Amino acid sequence: MSTWPPDSTVPRSTWFLRGVGAAFSLPGLILISSFIGFAALAKDAGVTATQAAFMTGTVWALPSMVVLVGAVTSGAALPAAMLAVTLSAIRLMPMVMVLVPEMRTRTTRQHVLYLLAHFVAVTSWVLAMERLKCVPPRMRTTYYAGLGAMLVTTNIIVVTIVYAVADTLPSAVSAALLMLTPMYFLTSLWGSARERVGHVAMVLGLVLGPVFHILVPRIDLLAAGLVGGIAAYGWHLWRRKARTA
């Protein structure tokens, strides 16, 4: 590394390992439990262990992975699945936009940022936003690489283990595992909504999902996202107008 900071007493490898260590925290543990839930879900949908591990490494955003598995279950065609997953993943863009300035220094190479952006998902983002402040600016990309790589690796292993043991579990435990994902999303999505309009969109989506599942099963998620999202946005505009009027 040519960007070794002369003023730092702690070597780069130590910052990488500190990033790795940050993965073992409460948010990290909650993430593991929701990946247990995801593995149960994917197995139930007929996705193989290798495919689920591949999905974990390449997609690495639990909401998008669950949408993808939902599309697999409902027999959606590739374009419909792609559209639904894309819609669910748009939220990653503003997250990356907020994180990048935290990590970028004058010497940071652009391709490093593109590579690290793949690790951005709710948990690593929350941990990074909380802890990067305490990392020297020039070590931040290294720290985040350690954190992201550890989270991905751990959860690929978790998914594989769940596939191996899932069949031996009592049905009540399997039911409880399948309950982890909706509860994790319900609470994390509510907590991460920045404005009231996010909560409105959430309630609309919760109701419209099952309704559209009955009405238009192949494009239920897409329809609920578009209709619920636009309705919530309309409410947002209406309220802002009412307030300024």
Add this chain to the structure above:
Amino acid sequence: MSYFSNGAWWWPYLFILLAGFAATDIWRFLGVYLGGKLSENSDLLVLVRTMATALVAAVIGNLIVFPGGALAHTPLALRIVAVALGFVAYLASGKRMVVGIATAEFLLLAGLYLNF
């Protein structure tokens, strides 16, 4: 064109790469590219966020109302009560996710063992 419609071993992987990897990483890459050029509170981003939120919420709703596997054999009313009370516990505990998740799981398991 669906996940299981092609018998080739590579088809599910291609499906995951296109509908999963490409569909998510395009936004991550755009985020790096745009980094700081777009305002966090622009109207377009608000609309984008509400659509994404509604979509993920729809997934949650479907997972509760139309679950698969072992969860499908549990009564709908039990699932809804467990989730609703779990959510209330989450709010009451000052938005502590662990409390919400543990409450819902406990109620679900208690309901199953008590044969509701």
